[in-house]
Amino acid sequence: YARALVNDDEDAYREALSLLTPGNPVWAARAHLIYGEWLRRQGRRRDARTELRLAHEAFSSFGAEAFAGRAAAELRATGEQTRSRSTDTAETLTVQEIHIARLVADGATSKEVAAKLFLSPRTVDAHLRNIFRKLSINSRRQLRDLPAIR
Numbered sequence: 499y500a501r502a503l504v505n506d507d508e509d510a511y512r513e514a515l516s517l518l519t520p521g522n523p524v525w526a527a528r529a530h531l532i533y534g535e536w537l538r539r540q541g542r543r544r545d546a547r548t549e550l551r552l553a554h555e556a557f558s559s560f561g562a563e564a565f566a567g568r569a570a571a572e573l574r575a576t577g578e579q580t581r582s583r584s585t586d587t588a589e590t591l592t593v594q595e596i597h598i599a600r601l602v603a604d605g606a607t608s609k610e611v612a613a614k615l616f617l618s619p620r621t622v623d624a625h626l627r628n629i630f631r632k633l634s635i636n637s638r639r640q641l642r643d644l645p646a647i648r
């Protein structure tokens with residue numbers, strides 16, 4: 499991967515992809531992205547689209563919106579349109595719900611969250627019901643175990 503970046507060598511990009519794809523999907527997605535960017539700069543738009551699509555889909559599925567956006571911008575530069583496919587919690591929950599979910603995941607009670615956010619405990623409980631429904635969970639313990647909330 500580093501050799502490809504430093505030497506601007508297509509064979510090194512392909513080798514990086516073959517080594518990273520089975521073991522580390524995040525770094526493989528990064529390799530697809532930089533290879534696609536390199537291909538586009540070389541004027542090989544059709545080849546670049548394949549790599550950039552793979553990167554965009556992978557980053558979107560991981561919820562890595564910044565990298566997904568970068569891949570989408572590169573795809574647009576090749577003449578292709580993209581759409582967001584993220585299932586990130588940030589798209590599902592409101593800002594207030596995310597804030598409440600984080601506080602509850604850290605162990606705060608409804609009364610403590612209500613006092614901190616200047617809400618009533620009933621409002622906090624209503625938000626929690628919405629959070630549980632949107633995330634398809636049914637307990638505070640499950641909320642604590644979600645990595646996207648942390």
